[in-house]
Amino acid sequence: MSKKVLITGATGDTGRAAVREALALGLEVRAMVRRHDDRSAALSALGAEVVLGDLQEVNTLRDAMQGVESAYFVYPVAPGLLSATVNFAQAAKETGLKTIINLSQRSADRESSSNSCRDTYISEEVFNWSGVPVVHLRPTYFLEWLLYPWQLPYLQQGILRMPVGKGRHSPIAADDQGRAIAALLKNADGYVGKIVPLSGPVEMDHEQMAAELTEALGRPIVFQDLPVQEYAESIAAMGVPEYIVQHLSGAMVDYQHGHMAGADNNVEQITGRRSMTVGEFARLHADQINGN
Numbered sequence: 001m002s003k004k005v006l007i008t009g010a011t012g013d014t015g016r017a018a019v020r021e022a023l024a025l026g027l028e029v030r031a032m033v034r035r036h037d038d039r040s041a042a043l044s045a046l047g048a049e050v051v052l053g054d055l056q057e058v059n060t061l062r063d064a065m066q067g068v069e070s071a072y073f074v075y076p077v078a079p080g081l082l083s084a085t086v087n088f089a090q091a092a093k094e095t096g097l098k099t100i101i102n103l104s105q106r107s108a109d110r111e112s113s114s115n116s117c118r119d120t121y122i123s124e125e126v127f128n129w130s131g132v133p134v135v136h137l138r139p140t141y142f143l144e145w146l147l148y149p150w151q152l153p154y155l156q157q158g159i160l161r162m163p164v165g166k167g168r169h170s171p172i173a174a175d176d177q178g179r180a181i182a183a184l185l186k187n188a189d190g191y192v193g194k195i196v197p198l199s200g201p202v203e204m205d206h207e208q209m210a211a212e213l214t215e216a217l218g219r220p221i222v223f224q225d226l227p228v229q230e231y232a233e234s235i236a237a238m239g240v241p242e243y244i245v246q247h248l249s250g251a252m253v254d255y256q257h258g259h260m261a262g263a264d265n266n267v268e269q270i271t272g273r274r275s276m277t278v279g280e281f282a283r284l285h286a287d288q289i290n291g292n
């Protein structure tokens, strides 16, 4: 009999990818969503069992975890991460869950001025003291940043706009994280109790990233640096939620100080295939990035 796993955030970027990849690995997938809609119907069509649940409602988590061996935990950049973590750990203990795969972030840090970075650090600690076996994934910035509504309109005009100075990183696609999450849901031997960084294959600054985008898209993309405060005010004016603006105001300063630096090959170690490059991601999403 195949192993049954629970994937939360199944309508989000990493959760959706994890559902697809876990099914491809032959796992029996229960996908937790907040409501039935086109996105949940798409998960059913792939072969997942769709259940309703809310990370702020512990009883829905207990029900969603019945009969499940491993579960993926993800919470958006929004208020409520710590209560969601506690609910998840409590339900995991009640139901005898064997492994939690926790999506943390590279910049989890109790000293950060970002509320999200501090909460993410505490969330890892809460899972640790719950005693439920856990793997903490710490991805760097997602390549999906290129598609976020506050970035995409600039990119469509040829501008890679980020308040990051000469800070370096190796961005990672949600699809590659989905492959790693699915593999760890299937078998986390050797990873339980560890913090696992996840990144793309090549570390770069944003001048280099703009050059790679230029090459991949066949049109000039220019990096535009700007003060963090100016960036924060501009995205707030575009309607980005206050919690995300607060997070980025702190995280971008951390970024400039090297918190996102480095590249690792953990996706390849876990899945047998490396994560995609900036150019590969850009070609895959060229229509959207070009505004076609």
Ligand SMILES: NC(=O)c1ccc[n+]([C@@H]2O[C@H](COP(=O)([O-])OP(=O)(O)OC[C@H]3O[C@@H](n4cnc5c(N)ncnc54)[C@H](OP(=O)(O)O)[C@@H]3O)[C@@H](O)[C@H]2O)c1
Pocket: 008, 009, 010, 011, 012, 013, 014, 015, 033, 034, 035, 053, 054, 055, 056, 074, 075, 076, 077, 103, 104, 105, 106, 120, 138, 139, 140, 141, 142, 145, 174
């Ligand atoms: N973006 C980055 O560059 C980056 C870098 C490092 C780490 N991270 C981490 O990545 C995480 C976000 O991952 P993601 O991009 O895959 O997420 P996402 O696309 O923002 O999706 C969030 C998912 O959580 C669901 N959700 C929201 N509130 C919920 C609740 N109360 N109960 C149950 N489900 C709920 C959403 O459902 P609905 O769709 O119905 O709202 C959605 O499926 C964050 O923790 C962030 O710190 C992000």
